[in-house]
Amino acid sequence: MNSEHCVSVHPRRAEDLADAAAALIEVHSTDGYPVEGVADPEAWLSPPQLLKAWVAELEGRVVGHVAISRPDGEEAVRIWTDRAHVPDSQVAVLARLFVVREARGNDVGRWLMAAATASAQMDGLRLVLDVMVKDTAAIRLYERLGWKRIGMAKHAYGDGQSTEAICFVSPEPGEKLVTEAPHGSE
Numbered sequence: 001m002n003s004e005h006c007v008s009v010h011p012r013r014a015e016d017l018a019d020a021a022a023a024l025i026e027v028h029s030t031d032g033y034p035v036e037g038v039a040d041p042e043a044w045l046s047p048p049q050l051l052k053a054w055v056a057e058l059e060g061r062v063v064g065h066v067a068i069s070r071p072d073g074e075e076a077v078r079i080w081t082d083r084a085h086v087p088d089s090q091v092a093v094l095a096r097l098f099v100v101r102e103a104r105g106n107d108v109g110r111w112l113m114a115a116a117t118a119s120a121q122m123d124g125l126r127l128v129l130d131v132m133v134k135d136t137a138a139i140r141l142y143e144r145l146g147w148k149r150i151g152m153a154k155h156a157y158g159d160g161q162s163t164e165a166i167c168f169v170s171p172e173p174g175e176k177l178v179t180e181a182p183h184g185s186e
């Protein structure tokens, strides 16, 4: 698969939820994401604080997903609001980002991130997220898109387990990014 395949990203509709849940189960089996498991994938994709979600389709199949939610006690939110002296109401949390393995390396993740960040900017919200240290492809994606590390957090899950996570904030709106040349432009 390569970038000539047509990727489309659109707001998640009710009828996309089952397909997104199937994609999540696939990602859990290949990558162990999310660490808390996929016992009820549709519920995990629809947390109570959910603001918006998007799916990516490649050749008509849902292959990826991202969401933004209102703050719900996340360490990344606390770090950013303390540092920037802004209220929680000006922040949203980007989460539930995944792309099935077969579709990776086609900028699907990048387009999902673009949809979420554009929407947050329109709503005057700065995005934060946390990513587990083990999820190195995601960390590379965030850094390539100009997200900045703001601290560390513990991601608690399961029966008292926890793992190290890195907290990021999205680029400042209007910030000029110095990134690599787009793929295929060399």
Ligand SMILES: CC(C)(COP(=O)(O)OP(=O)(O)OC[C@H]1O[C@@H](n2cnc3c(N)ncnc32)[C@H](O)[C@@H]1OP(=O)(O)O)[C@@H](O)C(=O)NCCC(=O)NCCS
Residues within 6 Å of the ligand: 002, 003, 027, 031, 033, 097, 098, 099, 100, 103, 104, 105, 106, 107, 108, 109, 110, 111, 130, 131, 132, 135, 137, 138, 139, 140, 141, 183, 184
């Ligand atoms: C993180 C994740 C969403 C990235 O999805 P993706 O669709 O592969 O993302 P992109 O294609 O935009 O970029 C990823 C890689 O593909 C490369 N790439 C993108 N388009 C490319 C192209 N046309 N040709 C070649 N390589 C390309 C990028 O350089 C990047 O490479 P690198 O990670 O080795 O630096 C995916 O790896 C994933 O679902 N991981 C498991 C779940 C997870 O960790 N989620 C994050 C939780 S916080």
